[in-house]
Amino acid sequence: MAQAYIGRGMKIAILAKTSGRPDETFSIVAEAMARRIDAAGDRPVMIMPGGKERRSPQSFHGFPCYFAGRMGSVLHYPLAVLHLERMRRRERPDLIHLHFAGADTFGLALFLLFRKIPVVLTFHAFNAGRLRSFGRRYPIFLKILLRRSSRLTVVSRPVGLALESAFPEAGGRWDVVPNGVPVRPPVEDAGERSGDSYLLTAGDLCFEKGTDLLLMAMAELRRPVRLVICGRDLTGGRIPNLIAKLGLKSRVEWLGPVPQARVHDLMRRCLFYVCPSREESFGLAVLEAMACGKAAVAPALESLRGYLQDGIEAVLFKPGSAADLARGIEKLLSHGPLREDMEIRAARLARRFDWEGPYRRYAEIYAAAST
DSSP, X not given: OHHHHTTXXXXXXXXXXXXXXXXXXXXXXHHHHHHHHHHTTOEXXXXXXXXXXXXXXXXXXXXXXXXXXXXXXXXXXHHHHHHXXXXXXXXXXXXXXEEOOGGGGTHHHHHHHTOOOOEEEEESOOOHHXXXXXXXXXXXXXXXXXHHOSEEEESSHHHHHHHHHHXXXXXXXXXXXXXXXXXXXXXXXXXXXXXXXXXXXESOBSXXXXXXXXXXXXXXXXSOOEEEEESOBOSTTHHHHHHHHTTOTTTEEEOOSOOHHHXXXXXXXXXXXXXXXXXXXXXXXXXXXXXXXXOEEEEOOHHHHTTOOBTTTEEEEOTTOHHHHHHHHHHHHXXXXXXXXXXXXXXXXXXXXXXXXXXXXXXXXXXXXXX
């Protein structure tokens, strides 16, 4: 079925909320999908909520990109629908692949009510409580999107189960298609690796990502080691204050938002990667670190246990426990041979998540949605 789709010259519109920051998950996924679609002989066009709307498309990694204006409020929806209709008339896409991003993509629900374009709807995460916090009308918009979509995909089984628990309309309709990762060879220079003895974590600084847990774990470590943190501070300054309160200023370096290329360079040079998250729908950064040839300490969440085995590719700890996280870090710090074995197995595992596999699955889904 995939072969019936690939190379048919179809135009696929990818709608994903992204500021264009290269370290942002949607930016990474949207670029990878666009490149695969283009390589298969089809034509990608990008649509992004937000930004300043312009009549002519802009460039996103060399592909045409339309900014649909603000969609975060019902007041913005009529104008967003107008912008989307202008794009449709100009580009005439054969299919829309919508990467769900909460209120910023609900304007599309109104647009799709009166259009017959096939839609593939992908969820990278789902939190019913967070959705309800937007307001009572937003679950209604999501129901419209669910009923209007030809196919549903989720990046992991826990995301699918959470979705159908809140919305029975999704029951039995979703397929798991994990994200791919850019597979990069591990660093071979042992001298370089031993010279950069720091731990690394990357992602927004917030409660869900467990940055506070990692800092508390760092304060408990018996041996001093440096920690490098990449990501935006979404805590209103609480994380920098916690660094100072725990006396970690000399051992913790916060770099702020960092381009993906530099994150990968930091991954290649770090001692190992630490994911302290309380919640993870997939764990893309963990796989990126493994693709760079690094072992990891990660929470034993169902979404991660779907591909990680404790003591094989990673050391898993009890989610939410700073003490257990500290024990996991100590284990990899203290056992060099174990860490080196994990690096080999981690790189081997990451190769299974090259974008070729997910894209072939999406090709089948696109073909089914467009028939």
